[in-house]
Amino acid sequence: MSAINFHPSLQHRSHPLASPVAQRHLLAELPLARSFEDAVASTGHAPLRSQTPTVLQMNVGKRCNQVCRHCHVDAGPDRREVMTPEVIAACLRLLATGAIGVVDITGGAPELHPQFREIVREARALGCHVIDRCNLTITQLPDYQDLPEFLAEHEVEVVASLPAYSLKQTEAQRGNGVFDASITALRQLNALGYGQPESGLVLNLVTNPVGAFLPPNQRSLEATWKREMMRRHGIVFNHLYTITNMPISRFLEFLLESGNLEAYMEKLVNAFNPAAIAGLMCRYTLSVGWDGRLYDCDFNQMLEMALPQTIFEVTLADLGDRPIQVAAHCFGCTAGAGSSCGGATAA
Numbered sequence: 001m002s003a004i005n006f007h008p009s010l011q012h013r014s015h016p017l018a019s020p021v022a023q024r025h026l027l028a029e030l031p032l033a034r035s036f037e038d039a040v041a042s043t044g045h046a047p048l049r050s051q052t053p054t055v056l057q058m059n060v061g062k063r064c065n066q067v068c069r070h071c072h073v074d075a076g077p078d079r080r081e082v083m084t085p086e087v088i089a090a091c092l093r094l095l096a097t098g099a100i101g102v103v104d105i106t107g108g109a110p111e112l113h114p115q116f117r118e119i120v121r122e123a124r125a126l127g128c129h130v131i132d133r134c135n136l137t138i139t140q141l142p143d144y145q146d147l148p149e150f151l152a153e154h155e156v157e158v159v160a161s162l163p164a165y166s167l168k169q170t171e172a173q174r175g176n177g178v179f180d181a182s183i184t185a186l187r188q189l190n191a192l193g194y195g196q197p198e199s200g201l202v203l204n205l206v207t208n209p210v211g212a213f214l215p216p217n218q219r220s221l222e223a224t225w226k227r228e229m230m231r232r233h234g235i236v237f238n239h240l241y242t243i244t245n246m247p248i249s250r251f252l253e254f255l256l257e258s259g260n261l262e263a264y265m266e267k268l269v270n271a272f273n274p275a276a277i278a279g280l281m282c283r284y285t286l287s288v289g290w291d292g293r294l295y296d297c298d299f300n301q302m303l304e305m306a307l308p309q310t311i312f313e314v315t316l317a318d319l320g321d322r323p324i325q326v327a328a329h330c331f332g333c334t335a336g337a338g339s340s341c342g343g344a345t346a347a
């Protein structure tokens with residue numbers, strides 16, 4: 001399977017929204033009923049501060065074999081940003097302190113990074129739990145067909161994105177050819193033990209709405225997905241995560257061009273759920289960019305809302321109880337049942 005030519009990156013099209021500054025300005029100028037800071041203050045949590053991080057999320061670059069319509073990274077085959085060996089070494093030094101036990105590797109398609117397997121091996125040797133945010137289709141490319149075996153051998157948790165259990169909705173968001181390749185990949189993972197009871201190999205699926213609406217209830221959707229994935233495709237998995245589409249990057253472009261931006265933001269603001277604050281991923285995550293800059297989360301990373309320190313100089317003392325940078329996009333994490341890399345936070 002070759003790269004899917006569906007919706008080129010904003011950067012490739014020299015689109016104004018390729019600029020994080022332009023995205024931030026656009027969001028800041030929207031006439032919202034209240035700011036995210038005010039919404040958080042009404043819950044008694046203001047200003048939002050982090051706990052000591054338990055997850056190091058490494059965004060190893062923006063290269064991807066897909067060009068999904070909703071991508072918050074603006075990833076694609078035309079992107080060249082990849083995490084440098086120096087940044088990887090600094091991440092591993094931080095992990096070697098033993099202070100952070102979970103490494104969440106994301107991208108782009110993280111497996112395209114030439115040092116992906118080295119990161120996995122070394123993090124596992126340090127005793128870390130490793131998560132691979134896999135788009136599934138990567139495993140069908142000629143150089144990556146042994147990837148499922150590698151992941152199983154190193155007991156890597158696979159968090160795999162699949163918008164829908166039907167072809168039409170999946171390909172509306174991710175491009176032609178994605179669905180069949182994803183199903184093939186899931187069957188291969190199942191055959192290795194992933195998602196099977198007692199195997200210890202965890203396979204979680206991530207779904208996000210194909211359009212400008214909030215995800216349905218995660219628990220009831222998971223039951224439906226488990227039934228339908230087995231009935232239609234013979235596939236088992238552990239958990240379903242529902243993630244709200246964030247109003248940034250290519251989904252922001254979609255909202256703007258479809259005339260849905262203000263209505264979607266209003267929907268997010270009106271659905272603000274105070275119970276989602278406690279589980280916000282920024283409260284326990286440290287996000288590292290390809291160039292070593294640090295962020296509260298992957299969304300802040302894409303909007304270039306960086307922490308003062310980089311991975312080269314950060315100390316453990318800097319990480320706990322730090323102020324979290326918030327803006328209007330944060331309403332995407334607190335709407336309804338809440339949303340994070342691990343799915344709903346307040347279900």
Ligand code: SF4
Pocket residue numbers: 064065066067068070071072073074075076107108109135161
């Ligand atoms: S959403 Fe994931 S798979 Fe799709 S283009 Fe972005 S990084 Fe690649």
Ligand code: SF4
Pocket residue numbers: 280281282283296297298299300324325326327329330331333
């Ligand atoms: S976008 Fe990031 S900083 Fe904002 S609430 Fe969500 S996780 Fe926290």
